[in-house]
Amino acid sequence: MRTVIAVDAMGGDHGPAVTIPASVDFLAEHPEAELLLVGLPDVLAKELARHNPGPRLTVVPASQQVGMDEDVRSAIRTKKDSSMRVAIDLVKSGRAQACVSAGNTGALMGTAKFVLKTLPGIDRPAICAVLPTRKGQVYALDLGANADCTSEHLLQFAIMGACLVEAVEGKARPTVGLLNIGSEEIKGNEVVKAAGELLRKSPLNFYGNIEGNDIYKGTTDVVVCDGFVGNVALKTSEGLAKMLGDFLKEEYTRSIFTRLAAAVSYVVIKRFRRRVDHRYYNGAALLGLRGIVVKSHGSADRLAFRTALTRAASEVSHGVIERIGVEIARLNELGLLSAPAPAPATGGEEAAA
Amino acid sequence: MRTVIAVDAMGGDHGPAVTIPASVDFLAEHPEAELLLVGLPDVLAKELARHNPGPRLTVVPASQQVGMDEDVRSAIRTKKDSSMRVAIDLVKSGRAQACVSAGNTGALMGTAKFVLKTLPGIDRPAICAVLPTRKGQVYALDLGANADCTSEHLLQFAIMGACLVEAVEGKARPTVGLLNIGSEEIKGNEVVKAAGELLRKSPLNFYGNIEGNDIYKGTTDVVVCDGFVGNVALKTSEGLAKMLGDFLKEEYTRSIFTRLAAAVSYVVIKRFRRRVDHRYYNGAALLGLRGIVVKSHGSADRLAFRTALTRAASEVSHGVIERIGVEIARLNELGLLSAPAPAPATGGEEAAA
Numbered sequence: 001m002r003t004v005i006a007v008d009a010m011g012g013d014h015g016p017a018v019t020i021p022a023s024v025d026f027l028a029e030h031p032e033a034e035l036l037l038v039g040l041p042d043v044l045a046k047e048l049a050r051h052n053p054g055p056r057l058t059v060v061p062a063s064q065q066v067g068m069d070e071d072v073r074s075a076i077r078t079k080k081d082s083s084m085r086v087a088i089d090l091v092k093s094g095r096a097q098a099c100v101s102a103g104n105t106g107a108l109m110g111t112a113k114f115v116l117k118t119l120p121g122i123d124r125p126a127i128c129a130v131l132p133t134r135k136g137q138v139y140a141l142d143l144g145a146n147a148d149c150t151s152e153h154l155l156q157f158a159i160m161g162a163c164l165v166e167a168v169e170g171k172a173r174p175t176v177g178l179l180n181i182g183s184e185e186i187k188g189n190e191v192v193k194a195a196g197e198l199l200r201k202s203p204l205n206f207y208g209n210i211e212g213n214d215i216y217k218g219t220t221d222v223v224v225c226d227g228f229v230g231n232v233a234l235k236t237s238e239g240l241a242k243m244l245g246d247f248l249k250e251e252y253t254r255s256i257f258t259r260l261a262a263a264v265s266y267v268v269i270k271r272f273r274r275r276v277d278h279r280y281y282n283g284a285a286l287l288g289l290r291g292i293v294v295k296s297h298g299s300a301d302r303l304a305f306r307t308a309l310t311r312a313a314s315e316v317s318h319g320v321i322e323r324i325g326v327e328i329a330r331l332n333e334l335g336l337l338s339a340p341a342p343a344p345a346t347g348g349e350e351a352a353a
Numbered sequence: 354m355r356t357v358i359a360v361d362a363m364g365g366d367h368g369p370a371v372t373i374p375a376s377v378d379f380l381a382e383h384p385e386a387e388l389l390l391v392g393l394p395d396v397l398a399k400e401l402a403r404h405n406p407g408p409r410l411t412v413v414p415a416s417q418q419v420g421m422d423e424d425v426r427s428a429i430r431t432k433k434d435s436s437m438r439v440a441i442d443l444v445k446s447g448r449a450q451a452c453v454s455a456g457n458t459g460a461l462m463g464t465a466k467f468v469l470k471t472l473p474g475i476d477r478p479a480i481c482a483v484l485p486t487r488k489g490q491v492y493a494l495d496l497g498a499n500a501d502c503t504s505e506h507l508l509q510f511a512i513m514g515a516c517l518v519e520a521v522e523g524k525a526r527p528t529v530g531l532l533n534i535g536s537e538e539i540k541g542n543e544v545v546k547a548a549g550e551l552l553r554k555s556p557l558n559f560y561g562n563i564e565g566n567d568i569y570k571g572t573t574d575v576v577v578c579d580g581f582v583g584n585v586a587l588k589t590s591e592g593l594a595k596m597l598g599d600f601l602k603e604e605y606t607r608s609i610f611t612r613l614a615a616a617v618s619y620v621v622i623k624r625f626r627r628r629v630d631h632r633y634y635n636g637a638a639l640l641g642l643r644g645i646v647v648k649s650h651g652s653a654d655r656l657a658f659r660t661a662l663t664r665a666a667s668e669v670s671h672g673v674i675e676r677i678g679v680e681i682a683r684l685n686e687l688g689l690l691s692a693p694a695p696a697p698a699t700g701g702e703e704a705a706a
Contacts, residue, residue: 133596134596134600144534147534147540147541147542147545148542148543179585181497181500181584181588189501189581192581211588212587212588212590212591213588213589213595215592215593216592216593216595225585227534228534228541228542228545229582231565232534232564232565232578232586233565233585235564235565236565236568236569236589236590237565237589237590238565238566239566239568239569239570240568240593241593241597242569243485243486243570243629244594244597244629247487247625247628248621248625251621251624251625251628252618252621254624260617261614261617261618261620262618264617265605265611265614265615267611268611268614268615271607272600272601272604275600276596
């Protein structure tokens, strides 16, 4: 079966100028894939004219756009024909198996929840991203969808993260770490302590508490935290990496001599940058929905957006949603999950953080 | 008046091998200062014999030591003659104006709270550290003393952080940022949203919500968060910096050619390292106590521990405690603080995170 991915071609800081060339690159690499490019037809046509997209790229028209700062309510209520909404609708209708957007996170999560609904047994979808570590990479969630979480939510995140790693990385029984402020069981706030108890009882391969420095050490395959903590940790990392990069650049461009040192170090610096280049880690999974949705960084360039498309294709081919469904059902039978709350009718309209 | 600082000479991963040379260095730089070196006399004598400490360093004997993993209850109940406890007692009795320890954070905070008590109007002391930013430096608190906080606690942290910056940096009306997951007022968890309201009503120079990346951007002078989030952000930063440093080192030592590039880049790398060298930022203030207590990183070396001593001396000479007291009283009169809770009799024995 052909993998069909809907692309919100208007989303992100650069819109079609990035999403279209990235789509063309992706198709060249994935001969089994097909893309549905959603957006304003005129705007897309102009950019498409510069490329040779071939027959596996189809334009699906949408007359509106969701702004990068637009409120989720406004996006859902007044932008029913936005490129973002139409891309998600294509997943809902089954015409696409996944959608990718670099649009604003809150609107994307809110609209996806509203249109696709959550999986049975999952109260709240979570944002799961991949980060580089000393040993390889780690999947961390939630990175910002849920500012207030219960211990049950953290357990659900752990299940979803483990299923994703098992499916996409082909790793059996991935280790799960609970982000905390100490390794002892008594450490942490009340929610995290209770989540630790739930995780110890669960059939997951629970490593135990981990601390912030364990994320980049690669201590576990999955890191679980609430969306507030995860978002702060992620953005703090971005800020620190940017500062260190700027400082290094400043020192290397300080004088003619340091510029010479930079020239001599060219290969070293290039290899170093490649190892931590966030573009190769772009594309966060919105997990827990009845459909695959991947969020690209808003500032993604051609390479980064292509990575996000590849991630969506990988989730499709590895049946991530089905695996999460099976695992949740198994834990439900074991009585390890609280009864799934019925999806609230207005759930999708709540502001996602 | 001479500044007298009590030093827990046994604390930290290296004990007297670091604390004594650092003390000697500190005294050479601070002709007005005097140190009370607390620890096992035999052990201290052995290390002191290698240096020329001079008359401004006095040994105060203590027969016990608090272990780096020791529980706060055990430290308070069974180690009444530990170097840590005696150093804090010296502050309580007024013989020293501050104490510095590289011992375990939980035991230090718990013992300090138990012995010194909190300032009127302060419910919970907080850990405040200095971090480098692109513009200079930022004071961040709480970094791990309080895993569960109320919005009032966050307001108190903001007041203490602002007082510290005003006093030590001589900066009038420092800006205060509330660490959150978005800049809009509606963002964040319930506690943070309520804290935002309190901060907007306060006479502090409240900048508003900031995000993780603002920490290292240097957007504000003070960053306020609960101890869980702060600890995760700090340790995540440590882990990321370590990983990036290791990667850079690996690339520079990969071959004879890259080693040559490293040699050519020696000055650049040295200057870069100097700018972000954590040893120059060592020494976290335990704020909110009726006395100055500075916590050094456990793994501090001679230079780092000297930085912590210098920080304590600066807090003494700038009257940080008095300033916090005045500011809290002022806000109390304005009715902006909830009535100070009486210090619980067993408060100091609670486990500090």
